[in-house]
Amino acid sequence: MPRIVRPMKVEPDNLPRVGCESNCLGVRVPPNKSADIDLDSAGNVILNGKGMSVSDDWRKLSGHLIPEGLDDGQNNARGKGMRVFVHGSGRFEDGTVTSKLMLHLKVGSQSNGVVSPVEAVDLALFQASLAETRSDWLIDEG
Numbered sequence: 001m002p003r004i005v006r007p008m009k010v011e012p013d014n015l016p017r018v019g020c021e022s023n024c025l026g027v028r029v030p031p032n033k034s035a036d037i038d039l040d041s042a043g044n045v046i047l048n049g050k051g052m053s054v055s056d057d058w059r060k061l062s063g064h065l066i067p068e069g070l071d072d073g074q075n076n077a078r079g080k081g082m083r084v085f086v087h088g089s090g091r092f093e094d095g096t097v098t099s100k101l102m103l104h105l106k107v108g109s110q111s112n113g114v115v116s117p118v119e120a121v122d123l124a125l126f127q128a129s130l131a132e133t134r135s136d137w138l139i140d141e142g
Helices: 124-131
Strands: 002-011 050-056 084-085 101-105 112-117
Touching: 050 084
Parallel strands: none
Antiparallel strands: 002 050, 002 084, 050 112, 101 112
């Protein structure tokens, strides 16, 4: 299982917030202009290289994605209400995240990827599969 990193909004139990807004455990959906996925006419997720964005290291992210508490004076950290969460421990490469989810590296990148379903599924099932991982995410800002 690859080690994936994602800054997300945090709940009082120190686990990520589940939702379809930015910086949550889930994906933004059409008609949102910043949708993370595409859907077919039946409401199924299209497997086209899109999904929930993840990285191999939070230090490589844009400042708006780095929690402001991690500002080192150079990284322009300004993410509000977020923490850096990590899931898994293996190499950051294409592979299985869970039996229902896969990591796919973004074209031309070795440090950015997306988590998508292993097969075309209904949007609700994909969101539920992401939410099922909630308790497996750990805060890791070291």
